[in-house]
Amino acid sequence: MEKYSADQDQLLKTFRNACHVFVFTGAGVSRESGLPTFRDLDGEWRQYDPMTFATMEGFLQNPAMVWNMYRSRQKQIAEAQPNPAHITLARMEEHYPEFLLATQNVDDLHERAGSRRMVKIHGDVGQIRCIDCGEIYDAREFELPDEFDENTLPKCPDCSALCRPNIVWFGEYVPQEPLMAAVNAACTCDLMLIIGTSGEVSNGYGLAEYALGHGAKIVEVNPSEGALTHYAHFWVPEPAGIALPRIWEMC
Ligand SMILES: [Zn+2]
Structure with a gap:
């Protein structure tokens, strides 16, 4: 795993070279909007x-x-209002030919920021x-x-x-349709972004392993280390609302 500061060029290259992007977001992104x-x-x-x-x-x-x-x-x-992380993810969706955002968040901030190719797994x-x-x-x-x-x-x-x-309440299964869409995207992406989630839900590990199995690069944006950080090729230890717009601006 390379720290972001250690190899910014490689990180930017990863974003520039990607065609098929799979994004997995969680509570941290909503929390930055005060939720x-x-x-x-x-x-x-x-x-x-x-x-x-x-x-x-x-x-x-x-x-x-x-x-x-x-x-x-x-x-x-x-x-609550969408924050710069939500807005940047909606812009990325417009840029990449293949794209899916799977969120664990149950609010509508991604949609209000403009995300359309997305599923809600919780x-x-x-x-x-x-x-x-x-x-x-x-x-x-x-x-x-x-x-x-x-x-x-x-x-x-x-x-x-x-x-x-x-x-999805405690003790309940996540709905099959959005989960299968997320699995399919993880299995075929060349870049997986893990944003604002510790990934400690059971499907988090699976999604990261599918992406790695397909040879994808994994970038995590998360202020603190989570359960999926050790899978990441790049870990950006910052709030997504700060890091994502800056990275995307440079791409
Ligand atoms: Zn009924």
Whole structure:
């Protein structure tokens, strides 16, 4: 592994020579926009037990309480703005012929920055899903109250069952379709970017190993060392909102 400062030319060459780029982003990118993640349990979230608001069991015990927490989360996200890392990734997408961004983040900051060729592997806080038939809806199709009670919980228009936030909770599998898209991109890319994630989710290791197996270069942008850093050919130990625009400017 080469430190960024040690060989900037090689790093820039890696970006310039790439045709097929796969980007894997995580909580760090959202955090730079002021959004703590569910798993960070920062601030107001710390008072809640994740087993209550991030498991199916907790949801079924008190759906109104869980929905109220997600409503406040949706409002936080609506007030947050994409940062220079989100914006630079959207510009990269326009440049490279083959490109996929797979994010673990459940907010919509990548989309609002302009990313289109992307998948969300941990769900989307802007979507709701029927717990019975599994149908997924855009939350904006529902008139969700600011404060839920037992009578105002969102119900499936198709089957009338209770709906839940479309987020991967603890103990749940990630959805197959976005995961397979990420695996395919990792298996065929020539540059994998790991941005703002420690990679400590099970699929993080697999994605990095698929990319290495295909002969891709791996660049990690992360202020602190994570579980995937040892896979990286280049590690840029800085916040993505600072490092990515500077690197892309020089490319
Ligand atoms: Zn349904």
